[in-house]
Amino acid sequence: MCGEPSFLFEINAPVPSPNVLAPLLIKPEQMQEIRDAFEEAGVVSQSDRKALIESVIMGEVESLRELKSVDARRILQRIKGLHSRKPTSTGSAWDNREDDTWIDKL
Template sequence: MNDLLSIFVEDQPAASSQVAAETVTDSQRQHLRELFAQLNAVTTREQFQIVEEVTAQRLNTVQELLAHNAQLLILQLPARIKSRQKSLTGDAWADRDEDTWIDKL
């Protein structure tokens, strides 16, 4: 019986470190605030929608955001910001994102 208890005791620190690893850090939180501000996503609803689109994690509260999803947002949101800042002409050729082989000649 003592062996069973020692197994559970050993698991407790690992479980608490796993929870700590999933908690969003203050620096991630600050970076996300800045990115959402640049996207002009000021309401919680808008921000939660973006989180779901990028990470597939549906949030009911901010505290539910996982650290690895926060990092994914930090990596993905700058591309959204850049694409929103780009003015579109309505011409598919002029609005393309990448150079074609003709452009590279």
């Protein structure tokens, strides 16, 4: 046993390093960015906002302050995806066509 480190009372035990990869909490700027994105996308109902956030983080949340910084980025991407969707078309396929046909070029 001579020459082996003694950890009986943790005198010479290696000190575990703190977890430097722990997720950071959301910043106030990110919270405001999420609120602004919701407004721009037209999502005004608190229940709709909460449902969208919970669908992204796959869990329940009571406040934006509970979110992690990485969650904020994913939430913003989802909100911006809602805003950039094409509006539902009304009318016939002919009315909703994007390109001109030979008839249009006459």
